Amino acid sequence: MIRITVIGSGNVAQHLIKAFTKSDLVEIVQVFSRKKEVLSSLIGFEKIVSAFEDLKEADLYIIAVSDKAISEVSKQLPFQNRIVVHTSGTASLAVLDVKNRNGVFYPLQTFSKTKEVDFSTVPICLEAENPYDYRVLETVAKSISTAVYPINSEQRKALHVSAVFVNNFTNHLYQIGQEICEEHQVPFAILKPLIQETAEKVKTLNPIDAQTGPAKRNDSTTIEAHLAYLTNEKQKNIYTILTQSIQNNDKKL
Structure with a gap:
């Protein structure tokens, strides 16, 4: 004992x-x-x-x-x-x-x-x-x-930074999604099965292989429509940064 x-x-x-x-x-x-x-x-x-x-x-x-x-x-x-x-x-x-x-x-x-x-x-x-x-x-x-x-200590630093991305930042994106839903009287609960399925995917797929959406497809029409729809500048900036990150990631492949 x-x-x-x-x-x-x-x-x-x-x-x-x-x-x-x-x-x-x-x-x-x-x-x-x-x-x-x-x-x-x-x-x-x-x-x-x-x-x-x-x-x-x-x-x-x-x-x-x-x-x-x-x-x-x-x-x-x-x-x-x-x-x-x-x-x-x-x-x-x-x-x-x-x-x-x-x-x-x-x-x-x-x-x-x-x-x-x-x-x-x-x-x-x-x-x-x-x-x-x-x-x-x-x-x-x-x-x-x-x-x-x-x-070791150096590896733990890498893990902690990674954890901030996959947990804290992801949760903040949930918050933004909820704000957009509530602003337009849409129940946030409708998105919960999508959130669950996205989390389930990375149990069997590498995140890069699980990526979907307009940025992955380089669907500029949808991306521009989304940016035009958003009125909150913070939301627009985050949307733009993440879209560019996904697109730049695909260019490296």
């Missing part, structure tokens, strides 16, 4: 706590949170601490806080030579204080407090300073997920 302490109370921390409590291979020793009531529904109140000096010995300490707070939190840990990891997609190992053996435990998923996530399918990207610590992280990761990958 691997003993774990989770430091943090945000979205990632809460989902990790939920996942670990379902595992037979790990035990949550403690959770650190400045506001105990935030986590009281997830774990026993007696396991929640709000002072670093109250942290007990554990096999692994997972810092699940904002990127800007990782360094300061790691400096305040009152011990040394233990395995300490963060969950950031962009921060390097170097942000963690050198008094401990450092690593990364990065679950690549979008997390919301109100939306349950099947953690068994969440990719977990691991990095450690030595082989023994990596094996500990791998055991912990495999206890909650079937998708575990060794990913």
